[in-house]
Amino acid sequence: MAAEPQGSMTLEEQARVLPSGEREFFLDVHTTDLEVNFGPQHPATHGVMRILMRADGEVITGAQPHLGYLHRCAEKIGENVEWLQYLPYTDRYDYLAAMNNNLGYSMAVEALMPGLELPRRAHMIRTICAELNRIGSHLIAFGTYGLDIGAFTPFFYAFREREWMMALFEKICGARLTYSYIRIGGVFNDAPPGWLEEVGRFCDVFEEKWKEYVDLLVMNQIFVKRTADVGVIPKEMALDFGLTGPMLRGSGVDFDLRRDMPYSLYGEMLKDNAFDVIVGKGEKGTLGDCWDRTYCRVYEMMESIKIVRWCLERIEPGPVLGDIPKVLRIPPGEAYVGIENPRGELGHYVASDGGKVATRVRVRGPSFTNVSVLEDLLPGALIADAIAIIGSTDVVIGETDR
């Protein structure tokens, strides 16, 4: 950092005498800020986001996120294709949690069809799939966060479990990543025989592996040192920026849409106290730092297992698709439904004028607001900390750009 010019004093006179008796000289060094392009192509595998950083040495003095490198016009497509034809596009915005996206869109459209009743088995399978996908998404968040920080092993461990989860989804709907399975009115088809038992086995095995993840990364001293006290988001800042999901809960705000504004079966689960909401407590550093957010995500995986187990105990055979016509015409109206995506509140605002095609499908992606906090969070951090902060926002650019 540049020192103040001392006028006409010589170097000897400018020297400071330290308590040990040594003398410390300051040289008049002028530096300019470096503009670093944390560019659209970078190995921190969060997608194509560009952050224009100005750095004074190692400390960041300004950061400006640039988006739009994956803008795929999802909202315009929503106005041009039929209701059911839009479902595959919903998979592709938050591609790590495609079931949750399908669920959000289907629930928003079902809100416009007041007479529609969903069979109970449809709700059960929807919840199981959404929670399994939440586990899958948090596994990637945890694995790639380790990769960014420099730990290669958690990535392989996470993908080992994720392969099993994707195999389960492949058995039920045929696709590994973009499912289009949760449809308007229920789910596409019933689970094949033996699927539910395999989900039960997955839960048992996952519980054991989960303890490995906690020991390997979350409680790892190096990880704690890299992420504690880094990227602290105080509670007021989190609310002001509109953050939701683990970003908000990591800052100590006890709010989860599944428990506080329940939809689908979550209202019933509350009576049985089936799951807890994990809120950051500032255990390893300041409340609202990167470690708290990772803690929320990893421990939420366990809560999802509890929810899946709750559903497996109570699921009964029955139909899985409600009574919807082949050619779907949604009655006029507008509805906004927000569900708890692994990244936050995914909101779909649908407006219909009674036709086969929507008037407006607006997608409120949680990553869009989660990324906006980087503008205020990165200045003051070191460049290496910036990687930790960006990783902890768990941003998926498909959702940011839609």
Next chain:
Amino acid sequence: MNFDGIHDRLRVIQAPGLLGADLPRAAIPGAKHGESKDAGRGGDAFVLVDPQKIVPFLHVCRDEDRLRFDVLVDLSATDPKAEDPNLWININLLSVERRQRLAIKALLPKTDLKMPSSTAIYRAAQWHERECAEMFGITFVGHPDPRHVLLPDDWVGYPLRKDYVFPKEYHGISCE
């Protein structure tokens, strides 16, 4: 509080810019106060607000004791039809401690697409307004950073309007 309680509260404290609720949907003949949804029609109840007074209205929503909407969830616009003279601005608020939501609608005439920016009240609005501005051509007066957020900087046209013409080429590469 449910929607009607919130609407009543806003009327009682005379929130600036409040124009009504659930207009311009057709009113149900004989509806009593509180019946703001048509039977057989789905959808959310919303509060209708004058767009030029949106900033004091949101201020009231955020700070008023019984409302306490501390999170701006969504700020977006809708072009209902190419012939419709208005654009709809839809704002969704959420109260974390009171566990309630509010849907706000403002009608902006297409001939004069200007409204004040809500960035001072909710920082979340900053990026949402940038997206609205580039997609619909709305100018948010007082916005600290009006750049394109999703589209390339030299994109021509406002894509989400109903009268948008898809471009034929961009920088020499065909769009067909």
Next chain:
Amino acid sequence: MGLIEHQFEENVLTTRVDWLLNWARLNSIWPMTFGLACCAIEMMAVGAAHHDIDRFGAGAFRASPRQADLMIVAGTVNFKMGERVKRLYDQMPSPKYVIAMGACATGGGPYFKFGYTVMKGVDRCVPVDVYIAGCPPRPEALLEGLMKLQEKIRRSSVVRRPARMA
């Protein structure tokens, strides 16, 4: 092939050299980390332990284009990103290859209609060697695409070949 491609007349030495160079190249194709969208997750799954890409020699994903041979364009390319794709392609040293992975990189994918900013296929800005269909393609499909690329490299040569007719 760069400097020595098509420079020599065919003789027994060049076939040996060909075989050796091609064998070395196709067993050590180092891709660049260029995951754009959903296909990137399947590319990461290929890099992980279950569908191991390292057994093909292609497991060393390099972050910098200057050190990579292969650019797997995994995901949708839109106009804003396309300019960066072209720049990255230009920064790669020869011999370089491009795999267009997935429907979006091949021809626009599901965004072909009504996607106003989507480039309908990455071959509108960089030359592509192998196209892989799928949305997203299974990891096995990406490995098959890699093997097809290895076939293509096996056929390349330092020899000057006469132009083919028809």
